[in-house]
Amino acid sequence: MTTAVDLDKLDLAALLCSRVCHDVISPVGAIVNGLEVLEDEDDASMKAFALDLIAKSARQASARLQFARLAFGAAGSAGAQIDTGDAENVARGFIQDDRTSLEWQVPRTLSPKNKVKLLLNLIMVAASTIPRGGRISVVATGEGEEGGFRLTTQGSHSRIPPHLVDLLAGHASEGGSVDAHAIQPHYTGLLARATGYVIRLAVEGDGVAIVVERDGSAFAALPSDDINVIR
Template sequence: MAAPVVLESLDLAALLCSRICHDLISPVGAVVNGMEVLEETNDEGTKQFALDLIKSSANQASNALKFCRIAFGAAGSAGAEIDLGDAESVARGFFENDKTKLSWNLTRIYMPKNRVKLLLNLILLANGMIPRGGTIKVDPIGEGPSQGFRIAVAGSHSKVNVHAQHLLAGESDEPISAHAVQPFYAGLLLKSCGLTATIEQQDDAIVVTAS
């Protein structure tokens, strides 16, 4: 049975760092592998393959860092606001690829930073429910700086993350791991923004709302 989570600030910071490192290890490792191939081969075709791998992996790592900087970082001083256009840019860089397409239907305005961080974290959470890619559609609930969000995802083998609903509410039936800390952190952002979230299946889509 899910129970309220008590997590020390140092543990929260460490788990978030672990989560960010997890997202960066793969592309950074691919860059290292590509460099090793370049050093060991004289074949022009293999060299070009390695260069392409280095370029794509470096871009992937850069996009992940840009996303994490806003989604998890300080993103300015207390009370700062973030341009939703910047949030859209980092979201497209992080999520859009050959398997996943992002439909962003939010007007470009400045919003309180925690609300924008919440939006990016909810998109990250929703994206995890379409493991083989698909579509992500982001719509507003209401309007202006105090608007909420509706994120609908659809794709092959999509599955509602029931555990995430508890984590968003600050509850869990098991110790918080580096993987589970992200929805738990999103729940902290929800609380700071005075919002509540739901996750539910609606026809062919999984819908995450914050309002």
Template sequence: MIKNPNLTLAGADLAALLCSRVCHDVISPVGAINNGLELLDEGGADEDAMDLIRASALNASVRLKFARLAFGASGSVGASIDTGEAEKAVKDFAEAEKKTTVTWNGPRAIIAKNRVKLLMNLFLVAYGSIPRGGSLDVVLENPEYDAKFSIVAKGRMLRVPPKFAEICDGILEESIDAHTIQPYYTVLLADESGMELKYSIGEGEIVFTAQTAAVDAPDAEPSAE
């Protein structure tokens, strides 16, 4: 059984930090909507204000739908989720951000909720590895059984998000806060899903993978003399 020594947050602290993360993600587009409404109230350029409101409302909606799948319950405990929902949420997220292209390959399947959440959170980690934009290639292999998810990130100024690397490698030195809860949650989901996280840095790309961990065979019973 995988067990990362950094996974020490109590449930209440985890919930509070995830809520803070979601609020951080949506406060900017919601604030922009408010700015657009203020422009209208002041008799500003109506079309410019409406464009701002439309774009910001779409951004907020996309982020909330993504967060519902990536962080929320999304059904009862132990429920399964269609990977097609994750694909749509990921592509809508990237389209709204307008700086990254996404390809998605692999069979569509209904799989354990935590595996879908892991896939979406690994996408966020990969997205964070290309701060200037680029491309993300998502591949699902055998998602219903011995699953393997891989995301290839390509873009300028590539770098593995530092906190993800620290938590993943078991060498975290500072406490978790609202800015670092997402990579922490990614590693936690992998642990709870029985999947092993890895990343490799190549020429012009970073590959992030989550693969079902091999189960050690039990030691054979000694034969009776």
């Protein structure tokens, strides 16, 4: 049984901060470990390994912080617009690795802040549907500020994670409580409702399709079975 999530502004802010810290703590910890190796080791190969670890982890931490700044942060004053080219850059830095690739077909333009934040959060949602990695494709649909997005994933063991649909819809189990892990899809749903978009998810072959539109015009392309609508 699910109930509506009831979070005050302080709890929402705290949980989002926890989520950002969770994403960054691993590469930062790896940097610390690499520095300790440099201090304690005299072996040249170990020092080279430590320097490579530090460089790789620093890039990862930077990419995750830049992504979080746009996906969760203020990114300018109220009513500000964000360059979708900047969104593509931070999304690639956050997503692309040895396991997952990102295909981006969104024209470069200035778009409303919350619409771009919604797109970036949807990319995180899409990544959760391919736990072993794979491909994420992002395509703009429609035109202008009223246009939406279609995200498709492809990968081994793809699925719609348990409770994802409920969290996007603003519901959760156990009395409506959410933790730092669940706050991101919940926040995505908040952004969708704030911007007037409807989200629809469906299993599609060996992946998942996510369509985000202001009306149902693009939903006809989704398979008729196993469709979840979030308003």
